[in-house]
Amino acid sequence: MRNYTPKIAMIAAATSVISFPVFAASEQAPFNGPYVGGALTLHDFGSGATVSPSATITLDDKNKVGGGIYGGYGVQMDQIYFGLEGGFYLNNTPEPTFSFDTTNGGLKAKNTFDISGRVGFVAEQVLFYGLGGYTNTKFDTTGLAANVDKRLGGFRYGGGIEFAMTPQFSIRAEYTRAEYKKWDVASGANTITLDPDENRFLIGASFHF
Template identity: 30%
Template structure:
C-alpha cells in the first residue's frame, strides 16, 4: 500500500527558490557594481579648475627680405578649464576646454613690440590611473591665440593664430573631490601676416606652457 506524500516538504522546490534568490542577488550586484565603481572613482565626472603658470613663445619674423629667428616672448599665463572624463579598466579618457590670459611680450627693436594676449582651445586627454588617487595622462588638441604687433607712432595689427597643442601631465585627486595637476604643453601654430603701414610682416610662433592646476570634480 502506497503512502501519500502530502504534507512532506518538497526539497526540489526549496532548492529552486534558493537558487533563484542567489541568481537575483548576483545579477543585482553585477548591475550595480560598474555604476557604483564609476561614481566612486576619483577621476570620473565633470570638473572645473583654475590654472596659473608660465608661457614662452619663440617666433620667426620675416619682412621685406629680412628675418628674425626665434624671437623670444615669455610671461605669466593664467586661466580656467572645464572638462569631463571617465575611467574604464584603469584607462582614462576625457575632453576639456581652456581659456588663458597671457602676459608674454617681446621687442623687435626700440619701437616695435609683439604682445601675446588671450588664448583658448579644446583638448582630448588619454591616461592611465596608476593608483586610486594618481593619474598620468597625455593630451592633444587645437588652440587659438591672439597676438598684437605694434610699431610706435606708426600702426598696429592683431591676428589669431591656430595651432596643434600636445603635452602631458600628472593629476592627483583628494578624497573631497579636489584635484591638483602639473602640466606641460607645446603648441605649433600656423603662420599669419600682420599688416603694418601697408607692409606685410609674417610671424610663425611656437609655444611652450607650464601650468599648475587646482580644480573640483562634481
C-alpha cells in the same frame, strides 16, 4: 606602569600625514565625471618672425605669467582614462620682440581658448596623461607702422600628471607646446611673416563632481 598613549598618538598622527590617501571602494575612480579648475601658467612665447624683402632679423622670446580656468569630463575605466577639456587663459606682458633695420616690433598674446582630448593611465590616485587639440589665441602687434590684431588658430599637444588628493579635489602639473598658423603683416615697404609658437607650464587645481 608607563603611559604609552602620547607616543601612540604621535606615531598615528605622523603616519596619517605621510601615508598615501586610501579611498573607499565606492571612490576608486576619482577622475570619472565632470570637473572644473583654475590654473597658474608660465608661457614662453616666440614670434618666429621673418621679413621680406630679406633682412637680418633679431628675435627675442619672452616669458609670461598668466592664469585661467578650465573644465571637462572624464571617463575612467579601471586604469584607462579618456577625457575632453576646454579652457580659457589670460596671458600677460612682456611680448616677444623682433628687430631689423630701424624697426623694433613685438607680438603680444592677449587670451587663449583651448579644447583638447586627454588620454591617460591611472595608477592608484595618480593620472598620467597626454593631450592634443585645438588652440586659438588673440595676438596684437606692437612697434610697427600700423599695429593690427588677429586671432590665430593652432595645435596644442603635451602631457601632465594629476594627483587626486580626495575624491573631489585634485592637483595637476602640465607641459604643452602650441604651434600657430603663420600671419603676414605689412609694415611700410616690408612684409613681416609671424610664425608664433608657445611653451606653456601649468599648475592647476580641479574640483570633481
